[in-house]
Amino acid sequence: MGRRWREVAAIAVAVTFAAVSVVAVGKRVRKRREWGRVEGIMRELEKECETDVGRLRQVADALAVEMNAGLASEGGSKLKMLLTHVDRLPDGSEKGIYYALDLGGTNFRVLQIRLGGQRSSILTHDVERQPIPRHLMTSTSEELFDFVAAALKTFVENKENADGDVPGSGRELGFTFSFPVKQASVSSGILIRWTKGFAIEDMVGKDVSESLQLALQRKGLDMRIVALVNDSVGTLALGYYHDPDTVAAVIFGTGTNACYIERREAIIKCQGLNTSFGSMVVNLEWGSFWSSHLPRTLYDIELDLDSPNPTEQGFEKMISGMYLGEIARRVILRMAQQSDFLGVVPSKLSTPFILRTPMMAAMHEDESQSLSEVDRILTEILEVPEVHPRIRKLVMKVCDIITRRAARLAAAGIVGILKKIGREGERPLGSRSRPDTTMRRTVVAVEGGLYVSYTTFREYLHEALEEILGEDIVRHVVLQVTEDGSGIGAALVAAAHSSTSVHTQ
Ligand code: ADP
Ligand code: MG
Numbered sequence: 001m002g003r004r005w006r007e008v009a010a011i012a013v014a015v016t017f018a019a020v021s022v023v024a025v026g027k028r029v030r031k032r033r034e035w036g037r038v039e040g041i042m043r044e045l046e047k048e049c050e051t052d053v054g055r056l057r058q059v060a061d062a063l064a065v066e067m068n069a070g071l072a073s074e075g076g077s078k079l080k081m082l083l084t085h086v087d088r089l090p091d092g093s094e095k096g097i098y099y100a101l102d103l104g105g106t107n108f109r110v111l112q113i114r115l116g117g118q119r120s121s122i123l124t125h126d127v128e129r130q131p132i133p134r135h136l137m138t139s140t141s142e143e144l145f146d147f148v149a150a151a152l153k154t155f156v157e158n159k160e161n162a163d164g165d166v167p168g169s170g171r172e173l174g175f176t177f178s179f180p181v182k183q184a185s186v187s188s189g190i191l192i193r194w195t196k197g198f199a200i201e202d203m204v205g206k207d208v209s210e211s212l213q214l215a216l217q218r219k220g221l222d223m224r225i226v227a228l229v230n231d232s233v234g235t236l237a238l239g240y241y242h243d244p245d246t247v248a249a250v251i252f253g254t255g256t257n258a259c260y261i262e263r264r265e266a267i268i269k270c271q272g273l274n275t276s277f278g279s280m281v282v283n284l285e286w287g288s289f290w291s292s293h294l295p296r297t298l299y300d301i302e303l304d305l306d307s308p309n310p311t312e313q314g315f316e317k318m319i320s321g322m323y324l325g326e327i328a329r330r331v332i333l334r335m336a337q338q339s340d341f342l343g344v345v346p347s348k349l350s351t352p353f354i355l356r357t358p359m360m361a362a363m364h365e366d367e368s369q370s371l372s373e374v375d376r377i378l379t380e381i382l383e384v385p386e387v388h389p390r391i392r393k394l395v396m397k398v399c400d401i402i403t404r405r406a407a408r409l410a411a412a413g414i415v416g417i418l419k420k421i422g423r424e425g426e427r428p429l430g431s432r433s434r435p436d437t438t439m440r441r442t443v444v445a446v447e448g449g450l451y452v453s454y455t456t457f458r459e460y461l462h463e464a465l466e467e468i469l470g471e472d473i474v475r476h477v478v479l480q481v482t483e484d485g486s487g488i489g490a491a492l493v494a495a496a497h498s499s500t501s502v503h504t505q
Contacts, residue, residue: 034339035390041335042397048297049405053467055293056412060424060468062291063416067284072268078290083270084233084259085186086281086493089240092119094495099171099223101152101212102487104178104231105196105254106449107131108148110155111484113491120242127484128155141203145215153221171223172498174490177208178231178255180285186497189228195287196255196322199308226494231447232259233281234489238482239445241492246443246480248417252410252457253448255313256320259283260417286413287316294318295405299330306352315413319406321357321450329355331398332382341391348383355381361454364399371396400456407460414444415468418477425473439476447485 063079070081095117102109107129114123130151136144156171179198183189188209194200203211209225216223229237236249236259248260262282294314303326304310304317317323333349336342348354359377366373371392378384378395418424423442451458466474482489 034341037339038335038341038394041331041338042394045297045299045331045398046401049295049401051295051405051408051412051464053464055295056408056415056464056468058293059291059409059412060415060419062293063286063289063413064419066289066291067416067420070284071262071266071282074269076269078288080180080192080283080285080288081269082180082283082285083183083267084229084281084283085183086227086229086233086237086497087186087279088496089237089261089281090492090496091244092121092241093117094492094498096495096498097165097171098174098491098495098498099152099156100174100176100234100487100491100494101148102176102178102231102234102484102490103132103148104176104486105132108151109484109487110148110152111487111491112155112159113488115492115495122241122488125484125488126159127487137198137200139200141200141206141211142215144200144203145211146218149212149215149219149221152216152223153219156221156223172226172494173223174227174229174234174487174492174494175209175212175225176229176231176234176486176490178251178257178486180288181208181228181230183228186227186493187225193309193312195309195313195316197308227490227497229490229493230257230259230283231486232257233283234487234493235445235447235482235485236261236281237489237492237496238485239443239480239489241489242482243443243480245441245478246445247421247423248414249445249447249482249485250410250414251448251486252320252446252451254320254322256287256316256410256448256450257284258286258413258417260421262421284417287313287320289315289413294409299327299334303327303330315409319410319413321448321454323357324402324406324450325355325357325360326353327402328360328395328398329353329382331402332395335394342384343386346383346385348381357450358453360399360403361456364396364403364456365454366396403454403457404460407457408464411461411464411468414465414479417444418442418469423477424469425476439473441476441478443478443480445482445485446479447482452481452483 066077066079070077070079094115097112097114100111109127109129111125111127113125116123136147179195180192181189182192188207190205191203191208193204209228213225232249232251239246239249248258250258259281261279263279300318336345336349359381363374363377374392374395375387378387415424425439
């Protein structure tokens with residue numbers, strides 16, 4: 001090769017290198033820009049989910065105000081403040097064998113308890129859990145109730161055969177049905193509407209107990225429904241049975257709800273209520289609580305619009321286990337759509353409800369150095385082809401923001417109830433005493449997989465409770481987990497109302 005050709009070749013190589021490095025720099029700049037976009041989405045999310053203590057106090061105040069409005073008149077608030085007609089909580093004097101059926105979320109349970117006639121003397125309890133087949137959630141009421149009645153029958157027969165109990169008459173059941181029900185008595189009520197993904201149109205407006213009673217008859221199971229309660233009421237009953245300082249109960253599971261013990265005079269919408277006692281358990285149905293103080297994002301708005309019950313259950317859609325994973329999925333999807341940080345948007349990421357809250361919790365609580373669990377879930381469930389360590393951290397942060405907001409709002413809800421019943425430490429009017437000397441021990445029974453199994457959710461909730469109430473007051477507030485409380489509690493309510501089960505207003 002002559003000298004001139006060597007020079008030409010050298011120039012050509014140099015030009016190629018220059019072109020390659022321009023492309024590389026261009027790629028890097030684009031990547032940085034894309035990443036900047038993702039971080040922008042994250043910053044926006046963080047800002048919109050802000051729940052400083054001032055805002056939490058406003059939420060708590062708003063809930064207390066709505067509780068008053070819901071008690072004052074029918075339809076006076078988004079909070080239904082449903083009368084449960086449970087005016088007697090189990091005090092320990094109950095004796096005998098009672099059954100319960102707990103339906104209202106992801107699983108249903110059938111159980112039996114044996115009561116010994118003293119406080120905290122549940123001699124035995126046996127539970128059987130089964131997932132509710134998804135297709136039954138949108139089938140017909142007959143199919144759904146036939147299914148649970150069959151499960152109950154098998155359970156009862158197995159128990160009686162095993163224990164040598166005399167089968168036949170006298171069986172009594174507490175039915176936990178965790179959807180909004182308008183009750184006319186402790187043992188009956190009409191379904192107002194479905195929540196949590198259930199949609200069986202022929203059931204709305206029908207008597208829930210009657211539908212179950214008919215299914216029991218079809219199966220030839222002789223059993224009387226003595227109490228119809230929702231999960232929060234069951235949880236309160238079990239909490240109270242163990243500890244009479246229990247004043248309220250909250251559920252953080254597939255859905256969220258709360259109930260509390262209210263003085264009869266305060267239930268203005270039902271003056272002259274025929275109750276044998278001075279108080280009654282009121283079911284807030286706080287899933288439908290709404291206030292302009294709640295920090296709502298684009299993702300919440302879109303989730304709501306795409307749900308089968310838009311504009312309903314606003315509080316529940318920000319807090320409960322059914323929705324947290326789905327909110328996180330929507331955030332990650334938006335990040336993927338607005339940048340190429342995951343490459344081509346994986347089709348699985350566009351599938352609603354594919355990221356379930358337990359998976360979100362597993363990613364959030366991944367303590368491995370390489371965040372291998374985050375990697376596994378993103379690759380296996382969302383089918384993301386390659387998960388860079390930076391992306392793993394980012395996804396973890398998304399989970400954190402959403403769960404933190406949920407847990408803090410949940411804490412504000414609890415404080416709202418305490419405020420309503422004067423247990424949040426505010427100095428009574430005209431009193432000069434320090435709040436902590438007037439504060440009584442206050443127990444709130446808690447149940448639900450989200451609270452029990454998602455440690456970070458629970459810790460954030462406790463932290464916020466302390467922030468809102470302050471150290472002096474929070475020492476007097478006990479959150480007591482009652483395992484299987486919603487079901488056992490229903491059996492206890494059945495026991496407490498066993499001889500005089502009909503209390504019409
Ligand atoms: P249900 O509300 O159906 O009666 P649970 O109280 O057992 O049932 O709550 C189940 C719900 O709790 C699940 O749907 C899920 O959203 C949530 N959950 C269960 N386990 C976990 C977990 N490990 N992490 C986060 N959430 C969980
Ligand atoms: Mg439950």
